[in-house]
Amino acid sequence: MTRWAIVADLNRCVGCQTCTSACKHANATGPGVQWRKVLDFEAGEFPDVTRAFLPVGCMHCDEPPCLDVCPSTATGKRDDGIVTIDYDLCIGCAYCAVACPYQARTRVDSPNAAYGGKPMRHEAVREQWDRHGVSQKCTFCIDRIDEGRAKGLIPGVDHEATPACVNSCIAGALHFGDTDDTDSEVSRLLAQNKHFRMHEDLGTGPGIHYLWEPGAEDAAAVETAPMVADPVGLAAVSPKLQTNWDWRAAANFIAGGTGTGLFAAAALAGIFAEPLLIAALVAMALVATGLFCVWLEIGRPFRFINVYFHSRRSWMTREAFAALPFFALGAASLFIASPVVWIAAAVCGLVFLYCQGRILRAAKGIPAWREPGIVAVIVSTGLCEGMGLFAVLAVISGIDLALSQTVTPLLLALLGWRYFTWRQYREALGRRGAPTSTFKALESGFINLSPPVQLITAAFVALSLVVPMLLVIGGLLAVLTGWGFKYTLITRAAFTQGYEISRMPARGAGKSAPGIKPGWMVR
Amino acid sequence: MDKPDKSTTDQVSTYCYQCVAGPDLLQVDIEDGVATQVRPNFSAAEIHPAGGRVCVKAYGLIQKTYNPNRILTPMKRTNPKKGRDQDPGFVAITWDEALDAIAQKLNKARADGLNDKSGFPRVAASFGGGGTPTSYMGTFPAFLAAWGPVDMSFGSGQGVKCYHSEHLYGELWHRAFIVSPDTPLAELIISFGTNTEASSGVCGIKRHADARGRGVKRIQIEPHLSVTGACSAEWVPIRPKTDAAFLFAMINVVLHEADRSRLDIPFLKERTSSPYLIAPNGFYLREKTSGKPLIWDLKAGKAVPFDTVDADPALEGEFKVSGSETGADDVTWDHKKIDCRPAFSHLVEHVRGFTAEWAAKVCDVSADTVRSVANQYLDHAHIGETIDIEGMTLPFRPVAISLGKTVNNGWGGYECCWGRTLLACLVGALEVPGGTLGTTVRLNRPAGDRWKSVKKGPDGFMDYPMNPTAKGEWISKPTTRHAHRTLVPLAANSPWSQALGPTHLAWMQQQQGFEKLPEPTAPDVWFVYRTNPAISFWDTKAVTGVMAKFPFTVCFAYTHDETNHTADILLPECTDLEGLQLIRIGGSKYIEQFWDHQGFALRDPASKPRGETRDFTWISTELARRTDLLEKYNAAINRGAAGVGLKGKNFDFSLDEGSAHGVEDIWNAICRAASAEVSDGAESQGLDYFRKHGFRVRKYSRQRWYLYPEMVAQGLRFELPYQERLYRIGQELGARLHEHGITWWDRQLKEYETMPNWQDLPGLWERALSERFKVDIDDYPFWLLTARSMQYSWGGNAGLQMIHEVASNIAGHGGIIMNPAAAGRLGLSEGDKVEVSSPSGKTRGAVVLRHGIRPDTLLMIGQFGHWATPFAKDLDVPNMNELTPMMLELTDATGSGADVVKVAVKRIGAVT
DSSP states (O other), X not given: OOXXXXXXXXXXXXXXXXXXXXXXXXXXXXXXXXXXXXXXXEEEETTEEEEEEEEEEOOOOSSOHHHHHOSSSOEEEOTTSOEEEOTTTOOOOOHHHHHOTTOOOEEXXXXXXXXXXXXXXXXXXXXXXXXXXXXXXXXXXXHHHHHXXXXXXXXXXXXXXXXXXXXXXXXXXEEEEETTOTTSHHHHHHHHEEEEOTTXXXXXXXSEEEEEEESOOOGGGOOOOXXXXXXXXXXXXXXXXXXXXXXXXXXXXXXXXXXXXXXXHHHHHHHHSOOOHHHHHHHHHHHHHHHHHHHHHSSSGGGTTHHHHSOOSOHHHHHHHHHXXXXXXXXXXXXXXXXXXXXXXXXXXXXXXXXXXXXXXXXXXXXXXXXXXXXXXXXXXXXXXXXXXXXXXXXXTTOXXXXXXHHHHHHXXXXXXXXXXXXXXXXXXXXXXXXXHHHHHHTSSSSSSOHHHHHHHHXXXXXXXXXXXXXXXXXXXXXXXXXXXXXXXXXXXXXXXXXXEEEEOOOTTSOOEEEEEETXXXX | OXXXXXXXXXXXXXXEOSXXXXXXXXXXXXXXXXXXXXXXXXXXXXXXXXXXXXXXXXXXXXXXHHOTTBOOSOEEOOOOOOSTTSOOOOEEOOHHHHHXXXXXXXXXXXXXXXXXXXXXXXXXXXXXXXXGGGGTSTTHHHHHHHHOOOBOOSOSSXXXXXXXXXXXXXXXXXXXXXXXXXXXXXXXXXXXXXXXXXXXXXXXXXXXXXXXXTTOEEEEEOSBOXXXXXXXXXXXXXXXXXXXXXXXXXXXXXXXXXXXXXXXXXXXXXXBSTTBEEOTTSSBEXXXXXXXXXXXXXXXXXXXXXXXXXXXXXXXXXXXXXXXXXXXXXXXXXXXXXXXXXXXXXXXXHTTTOOHHHHHHHHTSOHHHHHHHHHHHHHTSOTTOEEEETTEEEEOOOEEEEEOTTTSSSTTHHHHHHXXXXXXHHTTOXXXXXXXXXXXXXXXXXXXXXXXXXXXXXXGBBOOOOOOOSTTTSOOSOSSTTOHHHHOGGGOSSTTGGGGSOHHHHHHHHHHOOTTSOOOOOOSEEEEESOOHHHHXXXXXXXXXXXXXXXXXXXXXXXXXTTGGGOSEEEOBOOTTTOOEEEEEEEEOSTTOXXXXXXXXXXXXXXXXXXXXXXXXXXXXXXXXXXXXXXXXXXXXXXXXXXXXXBOSSOBOOOOTTSOOOHHHHHHHHHHHHHHHHTTTSOOOOHHHHXXXXXXXXXXXXXXXXXXHHHHHHTOBBOOSOOHHHHHHHHHHHHHHHHTTOOTTHHHHTTOOSSOOXXXXXXHHHHHHHHHHTOOGGGOOEEEEEEOOTTTTTTOOTTOHHHHHHHTTSTTTTEXXXXXXXXXXXXXXXXXXXXXXXXTEEEEEEEEEOSSBOTTEEEEESOOOOSSSTTGXXXXXXXXXXXXXXXXXXXXXXXXXXXXXXXXXXXXXXXO
């Protein structure tokens, strides 16, 4: 087998950005887009300070999170380890961008024009129209590799078959080759030097290895870089708020969760009473609105069909597939007063809701999302919101009070479960650690799932046993607090993984030093 | 899937010489007639020290070519008023109009006399980038040569942003206009602020990376943790401008704590002035008959001339000897049986007080650190070892000391250069494998060959073309506005000497004049190319004000900028990827450009000229034609003013001097001469050959990296540690100046010492600023420094988006770097907008917090503060130059000053 990889010798790297620039030239990337770049790290406090430079880009992982999440077959992985993007299939949903813990993917929606206005001549000549509105990232200069190999050249040895960044490296820090070939230079370097890979704990198996000190040692022996909650001067390498998914994506989680939860509540109620058609209508309208919002966000909206015709087992694909029977059965339920149809539609809705939870969990690039407990939170809050909204609709529609009295304990139970899942999630996140800014965001504001807010919500719901109309307030609070949480989760707490350096490298005859994971904390 | 790039249609070879660490050889892809991509030139991998790879700045060339902000037609000013606040009102004109307007001014200047009433050239020119513009100005040097006297004293950074003391003292001591470690062989490099990883180009970076790969130890002694500090084994955060104390203490440790066996005694005895006996007045004791300096021969037990064969010179001791002593202006003293000690003994005594503990207090570095660095220096010196260099056995001393810009500029520069070079002498590490080397000469001649520039001078040392100080010979009437030949003997009189003079004096002179020097006059015509002194010089406000008073300024303009804002004519020349030129490469040049080959490389146009831009050679020829200088111009080209003499031993491709030649015809002839030169006349291929191959070289012996073999061959000594010659010259210069009534240069005369003493350099700055601006210097608690940036240095590329984009990945670009503890004391946070003020100016910027900087120091990377250059003017990046005053008090004897000033910081806004 062949496993193409880059070995970066941190003793040699000087942070000159020649590789960054060479990559921009070779791949005609637009202003602000850097498939390859070199980060500037600093660790320690004056006067015991070390500084190091770290080339990053797509890691061409063994287990690429971007591949798992791609809703179409646009992202692929070759047998030689190269992770690819088919620009003609990519729908531009940017799910891969939020799933990548290396912040390696970008989506560009406008033509290259470094100075704004009309593109310069070289920009116009090299405009890559097929890359518009879709995900893009480092390809390891796949064409050079393939065309070079076709000529009998060896990538990493022959310049013509070697990635542009490696060719350009003036310090001789970057090496390319086959790590499955024990005779290759990259294998030799790995055998003779201590090395690490970034975010090794995430299990992605990245294909960029960093040498930090001469001497043979197993990569697993590298200590974890210490977290520094509030680093100075490291904004460029610290976690940043993701910008790929905005309110439109949040709307899908908000409306989708409430809609499917509402339909489930309505179906449940329909077993015991006259079906509340308005609830089904509102539920489907909500889910449809959520999906419309997210459709507005994708870069190539009319390619959404690829999710169905070039599908992969991404949770986003599954969500899309679950939506079809949900809408079909949901629509049928308006005309067929059969609890079976209602329940079937509700089950599809719950699958949809579960998929939403799994979508976030699969987004490995966002620590606040990938925490396993997020699935239960998304499901519980969806159901809570649905039941809360159902309660509101029920009261407004003048439904039998006995039903309302049934809804109240159910809603209380769901609120309790939601609080439990949220606490589990939050505690696990705190134990494992997350970006400092994520914690700050989760703890800010009033409309969220924090204990006081939930207590107030539950109190209104409980008091509705005495004053039924308070169920409207309690139900609305159940809905709004869930929405508030999800809006925060998607748009304000969604800080990226950021970068870390496991060890500051030994320079020449110097010694290595502890690395740094900036902007992270346990809480 | 990624689609193969099938549209590449052509590739040309060219070079990038935007910075002094070049040239880099590169290839450019051309698609549909458009230059699209820069690549390394791997066909040069075998001959180029960095394997044909290219610096990050070169990747900006594509954008530089197609930048929409370029000036694409000649333009003329319509607003007669000049100044930053004036809109120049540039309007497009034809080339004929532009060239005729310039020719008219030039012809009038010639008619009025080449020099004005004050004796200054009527034509002035300023070029930036440490001489690199010549690699882009085609045959313009031939036009200037044809013209006659040109004043190049209006500096754009020379003496301020260069390695000034090193240039002058380096050339004096070891033909080292530029000093470099012999990185390929060094084991220990002690760097006082040398920003190698930002400013040594691809060759330097590759060599230092290779050195780190084999375990070199580099100790970076610098107030902030630069990219070079980051790449070093150890960082020592020294107090700004105290490097000389650290070096003096190292010498103290070596001479007072280490055993003499740790020194290279034979080197000291045979290759330095260490054994020369010093007479009572501070000059050498000389043999009365021959005038030769005397040494004490331990074998014979008597004083003998320094060049006595088989003598065993004493380095230490006191001896009763007789002889004569010659001081300034040939004053002589006869001495009979007086007690004399060798220079080495004087040195030992001289540094006795400079202990590690003393330096610790001055430098704010522990004595253990000072001692450790000195001892490591000795540990790695390999005293007594030799190495084979291409069949020649040479001493192997793999220890080197390098000095950064602010360390060897201005006051203290001399001390540091002396300390560094002396330390090399003490262990025999000067100009030998592994040690401290010079890489090029600019003041001595021939400039292209360091060995040939070694000429026997007085007293067993190399000759040096000092500007005269003897009575009757001293140049009392300056030939340039900064009076370099009058004030700075070491500046010599080569084509480079003007740039090595006190260039800020030219700007200051325009403002205030200097007592007893000719009346300041503005040049009738001022040419400007590839430089922007309104940004890159000190006190940019004052400089901008001065240039606004020049009557006729011609700028070869890329985009609108802060200097050409005051121009009368803008000429758009074919820029880097559009023009045609052949340059010399290899051999031993700037920084770490010492190669195993030497020859020529072509700048082959990769793009058709945009708009009405014209090749610089065409412009030069047209100017020559319109000023009736065609014959002289062609003759200058034939002599080699464009880089290669067209007539040699076995060849003659001389141009007909009577006619105007086309650009390609001129360069074809030059290419043919280059082919002939590089092949000793065997080949004569022209432009087509170079277009096909890009370059042509021949072997350059590695032995020539080292001056030592030539010194041995000629039986010469390095003029260290004792500066008898400078001491005499200083006294003579003082006498001449005083005779002429000039006393304002007295402070500078104090630098002419036999061996430098420590002066409180931080205090010198504080006192000078305090007295000049009548401020309490305690109100300015921070030292402000600057540092080079790999992405920007010398590039003139602040207006390029891509460079800005990639440079932003490196911390500190665009802000004011500050220690978090210091910021905390002022209540400042990351990103806060602050006003930084020196006693002479103010600037604004955002705080960038980094632990890798001393709490008493601030740092502003690069030179920005643009207000006219498109794109750059919107960056809102501070520039230290706005805060640095031009002051005679802060000008050293070589005419340089340092990029250091005291400042205060005030918060003016929160993070935006």
